[in-house]
Amino acid sequence: MSEKIKVIVSGALGKMGMETARAVHNDPELELVGLVDIRARGEVFGDIAGNKEISLTIHNDLDKMIEMTRPDVMVDFTNPQAVYNNTRTALKQKITSIVGTTGLNEVELRQLEKLALDKQVGVAVIPNFALGAVLMMKLAQEAAQYFPDVEIIELHHDQKLDAPSGTAIKTAEMITANRQPIPARNSREFEKISGARGGEINGIRVHSVRLPGLIAHQEVIFGGVGQSLRIRHDSFDRVGFMPGVIMSIKKMITTTGLVYGLENLL
Numbered sequence: 217m218s219e220k221i222k223v224i225v226s227g228a229l230g231k232m233g234m235e236t237a238r239a240v241h242n243d244p245e246l247e248l249v250g251l252v253d254i255r256a257r258g259e260v261f262g263d264i265a266g267n268k269e270i271s272l273t274i275h276n277d278l279d280k281m282i283e284m285t286r287p288d289v290m291v292d293f294t295n296p297q298a299v300y301n302n303t304r305t306a307l308k309q310k311i312t313s314i315v316g317t318t319g320l321n322e323v324e325l326r327q328l329e330k331l332a333l334d335k336q337v338g339v340a341v342i343p344n345f346a347l348g349a350v351l352m353m354k355l356a357q358e359a360a361q362y363f364p365d366v367e368i369i370e371l372h373h374d375q376k377l378d379a380p381s382g383t384a385i386k387t388a389e390m391i392t393a394n395r396q397p398i399p400a401r402n403s404r405e406f407e408k409i410s411g412a413r414g415g416e417i418n419g420i421r422v423h424s425v426r427l428p429g430l431i432a433h434q435e436v437i438f439g440g441v442g443q444s445l446r447i448r449h450d451s452f453d454r455v456g457f458m459p460g461v462i463m464s465i466k467k468m469i470t471t472t473g474l475v476y477g478l479e480n481l482l
């Protein structure tokens with residue numbers, strides 16, 4: 217058997233980081249070599265995550281972790297403030313980067329693409345790793361050809377930092393690529409309460425709901441004369457993101473430059 221792909225996870229004490237560490241550990245082609253989290257105080261992963269067989273200590277310094285473990289791949293699930301610098305740190309060291317963290321802006325995305333090309337490695341920025349969510353976006357893109365009137369409602373747990381979600385932004389971008397001319401609005405519409413009609417991406421209204429009990433959900437609603445089409449996806453457990461994460465690691469190790477969206481790796 218060829219050598220295993222060495223992986224580190226950044227944001228390892230978080231909800232997605234913990235799930236990713238378990239998934240990488242359980243894959244026979246991957247080797248989990250390091251865990252980083254800014255909150256780490258020397259915890260052993262297995263002691264806190266209920267996987268006694270993962271005996272790695274979680275560190276809080278990404279540079280040191282890279283120096284110690286020389287990984288092939290870094291997976292980042294941190295936060296919108298940390299992700300850009302973490303990914304630059306990894307790419308500079310020619311480490312393939314899988315970015316699940318949302319909140320990167322267009323300029324940052326292009327800078328990361330440039331750095332990856334300079335260093336001849338891959339960087340995947342994936343707003344949603346769930347296969348069903350990717351299908352929801354692709355179906356919405358197809359429907360937009362026939363139904364130009366569309367709004368997006370995204371619903372997430374109440375700890376989410378960014379709004380709208382990365383998935384909603386990507387969905388709006390995909391719809392825009394296929395949408396017929398935007399129908400005229402009712403020019404007399406007004407908001408009695410500011411924000412009541414949601415945010416706007418390329419003329420598409422996006423509404424963000426944040427409530428305890430939710431994980432990650434989205435509904436794309438198309439309206440037509442005398443009819444409506446709703447395309448909905450629900451993540452009930454973060455384990456549903458893991459096949460997409462693992463696939464991205466394995467495909468990106470032989471890819472150079474930026475891949476934005478899991479649909480480009482299927």
Ligand SMILES: NC(=O)C1=CN([C@@H]2O[C@H](COP(=O)(O)OP(=O)(O)OC[C@H]3O[C@@H](n4cnc5c(N)ncnc54)[C@H](OP(=O)(O)O)[C@@H]3O)[C@@H](O)[C@H]2O)C=CC1
Pocket residue numbers: 226227228229230231232233252253254255293294295296298302315316317318319342343344345346457
């Ligand atoms: N692409 C996808 O399919 C999915 C993407 N996400 C995205 O992933 C990101 C993480 O989500 P989630 O796991 O729920 O968030 P959590 O808050 O549970 O976890 C993030 C962890 O990263 C830590 N952290 C913050 N800054 C750094 C840093 N500089 N270096 C290392 N660790 C750091 C946080 O510490 P502290 O709490 O102290 O800040 C926290 O422990 C979000 O952007 C979310 O939108 C989530 C689900 C699916």
Ligand SMILES: O=C(O)C1=N[C@H](C(=O)O)C[C@H](O)C1
Pocket residue numbers: 318343344345372373376377380381382383384431432433
């Ligand atoms: O914060 C989350 O939880 C999620 N974030 C991603 C997003 O912003 O789209 C993916 C998924 O929706 C879960």
